[in-house]
Amino acid sequence: MRIPKHIGVIPDGNRRWAIERNLSKEEGYNYGVDPGIELIRICKKLGIEELTFYGFTMDNTRRTSEQRKAFTSACIQAGYGAINEGSNFLVVGDTKSPMFPDELMPYTSRKSFGSRNITVNLLVNYGWQWDLKGLKNPENENKKSSTKKDIISSLKSKDISRIDLIIRWGGRRRLSGFLPVQSVYSDFYVVDDYWPDFKSKHLYEALKWYDKQDITLGG
Template identity: 30%
Template sequence: MGEKLDFGARHVAIIMDGNGRWAKHHHLPRAMGHRRGVEAVRRLIRSLGPMGLDCVTLYAFSSENWKRPQDEVKDLMSLMRHFIKSDLPEFIANDVRLKIVGDYQALEPDIVAMLDDALERTADGSRTVAVALNYGSQHEIARAAAKAAAEGAVTTETISAHLDTADLPPLDLVIRTSGEIRLSNFLLWQSAYAELYFTDVLWPDFTPEHLEQALAEYAGRERRFGGR
């Protein structure tokens, strides 16, 4: 994958599902599945430029994930700290901007401080990796509608302007791994006319080649946006 590819998509979102099942299939603790999932994220970010993408949005931690066992949530937070520390230099070196979607300010104070620092240090990147943390789409839409109402008219345009993704390109493609066929409260507004792609591949096994396959299928679809 040395040459730059262009499938016509600029913004792809991924529901990274299957870490737990991957660990179970390999007779390993769930924590190991999450660690291997982080490695898949690294592979994906490195392929962002060659795939011709301007932005990828990753569903990392939903507002519903707090319901998981405390030990699992603690491990996910530890992984987040490690990822920020270890990968921030690579973001900067590869001209990648980090963006956070969701209420990340509700995370633990040291993680918030690390994320604020990473956001500032990568602000001028030419390509974007948006990470959804403590995110739920229904809550995002409600917040955006309330802000629009406080300023005046509530329209599709004013709601869109107040979404967490307002400064990102329109969403072209949503990918979900692990064989589940649902959006799970992820980018519901933004997905109105996005293409959907579901694969049985578990997230830790997802490679840039799998992303290329999804983009190739996307390129072969006819997008009508409600028209004929």
């Protein structure tokens, strides 16, 4: 089976999962931490080199203060979980905003922990406009044309590689601004179950589907 080098993860459905269980929306986020850690463990065993998790976006911070606190806490726990599992760990997001948690600030440059046989990226207080802001740099605009290398080097997320496969839990069929440059040729797989209901079979089914895709990168 052909295994993707880099998988992007959109862990959606936490709030809907909570509502169906008569919980408050914010309670759903905490139940999304352990699935992320389990996914890291499985991917390490399979030899997948890189994982990028969609934590929360700048748009998400418009939600209620209770929800903001809950998903921020969940992202902090998830980050520590990735560190404890052993990884090359990086957090990418707007650190100049008060919405960025201080606890994750030390990891905005990549750090290596433990066995380090997997790279894990976590998007926190991320926005696609923020990520692409460097493309508006006058130095770039004065060029007749920007090369692929120029574009990538201008990204706030430049230390995250191209994504082979994106898996979105929760049934939605949209990218929601997830790393627009790195995902330009990604295959996109949707799991209808909510993220807190993660099962290993979700990943294996996605990998079986991916193995059948014709990967041409436009060629």
